[in-house]
Each structure stands twice: as structure tokens, then as C-alpha cells.
Amino acid sequence: MTQQHEDGVKEVKVDFNTECPMCSASIAFDPSSGKLTCPYCDYEAEIATPEKEAQRTAQEMDFKATDRRESYDWGVDKKTLVCEECGAESIYDALQVADTCPYCGSHQVMEASTIDTLAPNGVCTFNVTEKEAGSNFQKWIKGRLFTPSAAKKSAKPEAFSGVYIPYWTFDSNTMSHYTAAYGITRIVEDREGNTRTEIDWYRTSGVYQRFVDDELVLASKRYDGELLRKVEPYNTTDNKVYKPDYLSGFLAERYSIGLDEGWGIAQRQIHTTLESEITQRILRQYGASQVANLQFSTTHDQITYKYLMLPMWLSSFRYKEKVYQFMVNGQTGKVGGRAPISPIRVTIAVILALIAIYVIYVFTQS
Structure with a gap:
């Protein structure tokens, strides 16, 4: 339940009991066992799995039928999270959906959604432990x-933070009408026996159809996109229906890039993929050596999406007073x-590369 106060701070009641029934400590999701465990008394609890197979994984949602589509700026709204174990109140950014009580260490998970935002419908759980990371x-x-x-x-990771990062995935049936020019290379010999390469150009057009499955789009503006791309891809088909149990003991974040903005990013990514695939299709179809002036327009049909929480270990290490971040x-x-x-080391590598090029050049000339 969420209440709006006069000062704009939302009070959020924790809706998931993380207290160990044996010793009253905080339990958390354990990636190695897939269970909720207590680090103090080794208590374990299974997370209930739906009986029907169709209810065990995140289902595709109708893109056009969704009402809440806008993006959200991180940190604009605040909320108060009340710890049920010690009663402490903490102020957090409105998009942060899980955290640990700074006073007693209790792992808290707030409700899945507020009145303004969509709730995640799937989660890819942590399979990698902190030690393995x-x-x-x-x-x-x-x-x-x-x-x-x-x-x-000397590099040793600082304390790891296990974070669930929000992503959109999009499915779409695409149809692209294209026109292009393709070139076929031929060797021409003159009267003196000298040869030269010429390219004959031809026009072509066609239709390219493709089903796009789980086009992945980062739904947050907080993280380094370049670093995230280095640790992708994720197996988004290996997901579970969202439950707050899976977030217990980890940080998490709601999306700041909304559904419409995310779909715009997805369309640009899909366009780049289609451009490459249509080019390769023309090259294979005509035995061409080049493709030029490719132009195409794409229609999308039966668009669906999922809002997934994907797991990431974040940390850093220090070397010569400088901090270097990394992700697992x-x-x-x-x-x-x-x-x-x-x-x-870079200089030595460049010198060795230049020596190798020179040796190859001398060998080919001789």
C-alpha cells in the first residue's frame, strides 16, 4: 500500500516478510540453491512455483493496450521505507524497489508497483554467487x-552490490520493403594483357520479413551503457514470473526509460540489424561483392513486451589512487x-606489430 503525504514523500509498506522463522534474522535469496536462506542458522525455504507451466515465466504483454508508457526521472520523487524489524525509516529514490535497512541490516522488498508505474512481470534470477563473481x-x-x-x-574487488537492473524486451513481426544497388565484380583484360577490376551495378528491390524476439533495451539512465554491453547478452527466456522473494537481499530499480522511449530505442536497434541482414541477403542472392544505396521502410505488427529485472554484480577496485569500475x-x-x-606495454606491442609488418613485407617482396 502506498500513501502520498503533503510534502510529496510516498510512504511504502514492506509487503514481503523477510524474517527467519528460526532465529528472526533476515533471509535472502541464495543464487546457488535458488532458495531463501538465512546466513546465520542455515534455514532454507523454497519459493513457491506455480503449478501451470504458462504461469512460471513472464508472459508477453500487448504493447498497444498498455496505459502507463512515459519515462521517469530518477530521484524526482522520494519515498519513505519503514523497516518492520527495527522500525527505522529511510528515505529513498522513488524508483528504487529493494534495499537493506542501514540500521539493522534487514533485507526489505517494497511492493512491486506504485500508482504511476508498471510492475515488472518477470525476473532473471542470480545464478552467479558473490564468490563466483x-x-x-x-x-x-x-x-x-x-x-x-x-x-x-593487487586488484581486489571492493564490496559487491547485487543489483537487479530494469530492461524492456520487445517482440515484433517486421516487414521491410527495400530498394538497393548491388555490384558484381569482373576482371577486364586489355590488348596488352593487363588486367583491371570493374564493377557492374544493378538495381534490385524486395520484401524482407523477420520475427524479432526479445529485443533487449536497458530501461535505466543510471548505468554505463558501454560497460553493460560488455557483459551482455542475457538469456531472457530463462526467466521467472516476478515475485518479491527473488529480490530479497539485493538492490533493484524501477525503470526510468518508459515503454514508449524504450520502444523507440528498440526500433533503432532493430533497424540496424535489419540493414545488415538485408545487405547480406542481397549479397548471397546475386553473388554480389558490394551493396550500395540501400533504403527500406519497416512496419511492425503484433508488438509485445516484457518488463524484466536482470541480475548484475557491481564493484570496483583501486589502483594508484584511481577507482576502476566493473560489472559481472x-x-x-x-x-x-x-x-x-x-x-x-602498449608501446612494446606497437613496436612488435610494426616489426612483424616489416618482416612480412620483406618476405613477400623477396
Whole structure:
């Protein structure tokens, strides 16, 4: 239940009991077992699974039938979250949907939605534990070719934060009408026996149909998109119907990029994919060597979406007074981040590359 106060602060009642029935400590979702566990007395509880298969995973939602479509600015609204264990009140950004009580450590999960925003309908749970994320980071940092050895030896991740990040996925039946020019290369020989390459150009047009399945769009403006792309993809088909149980013990965030804005991003991503696929189709169809002046328009039909919460481990490490951030995909364990670069190593690599090019040139000339 959400109440709106005169000062614009929303009071949110925690709707999920995270108290351990054995020792009264806070229980949390355990990625290794898929259960709710207590870190103190080892109590475990199964998370109820719907009997019907169709109710176990997030269902596609009708894009056109959805009312709440706008984006939300992070931090514009605030809410008060009351801890049921110690009674402490904490102020959070309105889009933050899970957190830990800073006073007693209780893992709290607020209700799934407010009056203004959509509720997530699916969650890809953490499969990778915090320990595994740390191990993957160590392997990743050791594999950085241009990172100084001292950084590789000393780099240790700071405290990990397990975060559920909001994403949209979109499905669409696409039909693209296109026109283009394609070139076929031929070798021409003159009277003296010299050869040259010429390209004959032809016009073509056609229709390209494709079903787009789970086009992934980040629904937050808070995270580094470049870093996130390094740890993608996610297996979005491996999801469960949203329950607050899965968020217990983790941070999470509601979307700040709304449905319409997300669909606009998805359309641009789909356009880029279709451009590449239509080009490849023309090259194969005519045995062409080049495609030019490709123009096409695409219609989308039967558009559906899902609002998923996807798992991510966030951390950083410090080297020579500078902080380097990195992420670990909570589903696959893939690592992406930034690491210090040694100018000496880069210089040596460039010199070796130039030597190799010179040796190849000399060998081919001789």
C-alpha cells in the first residue's frame, strides 16, 4: 500500500516478510540453491512455483493496450521505507524497489508497483554467487594484456552490490520493403594483357520479413551503457514470473526509460540489424561483392513486451589512487569493466606489430 503525504514523500509498506522463522534474522535469496536462506542458522525455504507451466515465466504483454508508457526521472520523487524489524525509516529514490535497512541490516522488498508505474512481470534470477563473481573478476583482470602486472596482483574487488537492473524486451513481426544497388565484380583484360577490376551495378528491390524476439533495451539512465554491453547478452527466456522473494537481499530499480522511449530505442536497434541482414541477403542472392544505396521502410505488427529485472554484480577496485569500475553478469558470470593500461606495454606491442609488418613485407617482396 502506498500513501502520498503533503510534502510529496510516498510512504511504502514492506509487503514481503523477510524474517527467519528460526532465529528472526533476515533471509535472502541464495543464487546457488535458488532458495531463501538465512546466513546465520542455515534455514532454507523454497519459493513457491506455480503449478501451470504458462504461469512460471513472464508472459508477453500487448504493447498497444498498455496505459502507463512515459519515462521517469530518477530521484524526482522520494519515498519513505519503514523497516518492520527495527522500525527505522529511510528515505529513498522513488524508483528504487529493494534495499537493506542501514540500521539493522534487514533485507526489505517494497511492493512491486506504485500508482504511476508498471510492475515488472518477470525476473532473471542470480545464478552467479558473490564468490563466483569475485573469481571471475580475478580471471578477467589477469587476462588484460595491457594492464600492469602490479595492478593484476593487487586488484581486489571492493564490496559487491547485487543489483537487479530494469530492461524492456520487445517482440515484433517486421516487414521491410527495400530498394538497393548491388555490384558484381569482373576482371577486364586489355590488348596488352593487363588486367583491371570493374564493377557492374544493378538495381534490385524486395520484401524482407523477420520475427524479432526479445529485443533487449536497458530501461535505466543510471548505468554505463558501454560497460553493460560488455557483459551482455542475457538469456531472457530463462526467466521467472516476478515475485518479491527473488529480490530479497539485493538492490533493484524501477525503470526510468518508459515503454514508449524504450520502444523507440528498440526500433533503432532493430533497424540496424535489419540493414545488415538485408545487405547480406542481397549479397548471397546475386553473388554480389558490394551493396550500395540501400533504403527500406519497416512496419511492425503484433508488438509485445516484457518488463524484466536482470541480475548484475557491481564493484570496483583501486589502483594508484584511481577507482576502476566493473560489472559481472549475475546470470552468466561474464565480466566487463575498465582496467589500468600500461603505456610501456602498449608501446612494446606497437613496436612488435610494426616489426612483424616489416618482416612480412620483406618476405613477400623477396
